[in-house]
Amino acid sequence: MSQWSVRSATEDDQQAITRLAATCFVAYDPPERRPPWQVMAADEGSVVVTEGAEIVGMARYLDMQLTVPGDNVLPVAGVSAVAVAPTHRRRGVLRAMYTELHERIARAQYPIAALTATQGGIYGRFGYGPATIERGLSVQRRLATFHHDVPDAGGVRLVAPGEHREQLMDIYDRWRRVTPGGLECPGVLWDDLLADREADRDGGTAWFAFLHPDGYALYRVRHGDTMVARVEAMTAVTPDAHAALWRALVGLDLIEQVQIDTFPADPLQYLLADARQVRTVSQVDALWLRIMDVPAALRARRYLADLDLVLEVRDGFRSDGGRFALHVRDGVAGCTPTDEPAHVHLDIDVLGSIYFGAHSVTELAAAHRVHCSDAELLTQMDLAFRSVVPAVLGYHF
Numbered sequence: 480m481s482q483w484s485v486r487s488a489t490e491d492d493q494q495a496i497t498r499l500a501a502t503c504f505v506a507y508d509p510p511e512r513r514p515p516w517q518v519m520a521a522d523e524g525s526v527v528v529t530e531g532a533e534i535v536g537m538a539r540y541l542d543m544q545l546t547v548p549g550d551n552v553l554p555v556a557g558v559s560a561v562a563v564a565p566t567h568r569r570r571g572v573l574r575a576m577y578t579e580l581h582e583r584i585a586r587a588q589y590p591i592a593a594l595t596a597t598q599g600g601i602y603g604r605f606g607y608g609p610a611t612i613e614r615g616l617s618v619q620r621r622l623a624t625f626h627h628d629v630p631d632a633g634g635v636r637l638v639a640p641g642e643h644r645e646q647l648m649d650i651y652d653r654w655r656r657v658t659p660g661g662l663e664c665p666g667v668l669w670d671d672l673l674a675d676r677e678a679d680r681d682g683g684t685a686w687f688a689f690l691h692p693d694g695y696a697l698y699r700v701r702h703g704d705t706m707v708a709r710v711e712a713m714t715a716v717t718p719d720a721h722a723a724l725w726r727a728l729v730g731l732d733l734i735e736q737v738q739i740d741t742f743p744a745d746p747l748q749y750l751l752a753d754a755r756q757v758r759t760v761s762q763v764d765a766l767w768l769r770i771m772d773v774p775a776a777l778r779a780r781r782y783l784a785d786l787d788l789v790l791e792v793r794d795g796f797r798s799d800g801g802r803f804a805l806h807v808r809d810g811v812a813g814c815t816p817t818d819e820p821a822h823v824h825l826d827i828d829v830l831g832s833i834y835f836g837a838h839s840v841t842e843l844a845a846a847h848r849v850h851c852s853d854a855e856l857l858t859q860m861d862l863a864f865r866s867v868v869p870a871v872l873g874y875h876f
């Protein structure tokens with residue numbers, strides 16, 4: 480019978496942590512890399528599971544800043560680098576680490592915890608729901624022409640991205656402050672991105688970059704039977720910047736396809752005369768949210784309709800659920816615990832899924848994930864939880 484225990488990670492654990500992470504994620508960081516995550520780690524935010532002298536599990540949370548609908552920016556615990564040794568799978572190591580980590584997150588009073596997942600079937604049981612959607616698009620560039628209503632204002636320059644670090648950072652920061660799911664991006668992550676190491680290129684070229692006063696696109700080209708440009712970072716603060724950057728990308732005459740992972744409401748298809756030249760090739764979850772403090776999180780965002788209801792939130796992992804009265808007037812919410820009977824019943828992962836408005840309350844009700852016998856109230860709740868600005872994950876972590 481094996482005996483293992485959970486404790487805080489220390490400096491002495493670094494070598495074993497690096498080996499475990501490399502084994503589980505099948506990638507070694509280049510030795511010259513200064514791991515950006517170390518700079519973002521929260522105090523007491525890193526745990527390991529040991530069996531004797533061996534480290535067999537690791538998990539951490541990062542101290543991050545997350546934008547929610549209505550432009551409020553909240554502290555969020557970004558759970559990351561979760562790995563269990565292949566020799567110790569399915570014995571409850573992850574559950575033990577998560578129990579301890581979320582106890583720490585609750586003690587530090589984060590209203591929300593967040594993660595990006597390698598697999599979709601694991602985190603619902605821990606109260607996380609997918610809250611943003613990432614849609615993969617492929618533009619058949621040779622057949623793509625712009626709709627006659629779309630202006631051609633220009634303003635895009637070809638640049639070496641490393642020479643424009645401050646401008647890129649400023650554009651991203653303007654964007655993330657007004658976009659639900661936007662995350663503050665510390666300078667170390669920009670250094671990492673702009674270092675443009677061979678090991679990070681996945682067979683593609685070095686960065687090519689287009690810069691507009693209100694947007695940028697970084698892409699790599701892959702040479703196969705045809706040439707494909709893969710846009711790996713695109714941020715546009717204004718519709719003009721978005722259109723101008725796409726004009727530049729569609730102007731890459733020797734390229735067959737331009738690929739991008741973006742959000743479902745990206746207006747790209749409407750820029751073109753023939754929307755069929757934009758093909759959807761994938762759709763996956765991106766940012767997952769677990770609401771740690773229901774009243775604080777629900778008060779923090781803005782709403783699109785008035786609301787008066789009692790929510791019964793079930794938390795099967797911790798005891799952060801309960802019954803809450805939610806009153807919304809002119810977009811602003813009050814939320815308090817109550818003993819009044821509930822109108823709407825849902826699990827805490829579902830609350831995470833509807834929090835940014837990217838998933839619909841009525842669709843989740845149709846799937847028996849939200850329970851409410853009043854159809855009108857459900858429609859009103861669906862409307863209230865929408866967001867004017869579509870939610871987009873700032874970056875994977």
Ligand SMILES: CC(C)(COP(=O)(O)OP(=O)(O)OC[C@H]1O[C@@H](n2cnc3c(N)ncnc32)[C@H](O)[C@@H]1OP(=O)(O)O)[C@@H](O)C(=O)NCCC(=O)NCCS
Pocket residue numbers: 503504560561562563564567568569570571572573574575595596597598600601604
């Ligand atoms: C995913 C991983 C962390 C799971 O660790 P583990 O210690 O085997 O998980 P546990 O035994 O604690 O399982 C906890 C629960 O999750 C479930 N679970 C674990 N792995 C799962 C998977 N791949 N798919 C679906 N459910 C899974 C278990 O059935 C268990 O459910 P229960 O407690 O409700 O009965 C581990 O397999 C791993 O390190 N994988 C490679 C790296 C990785 O993918 N990390 C996740 C980054 S997002």
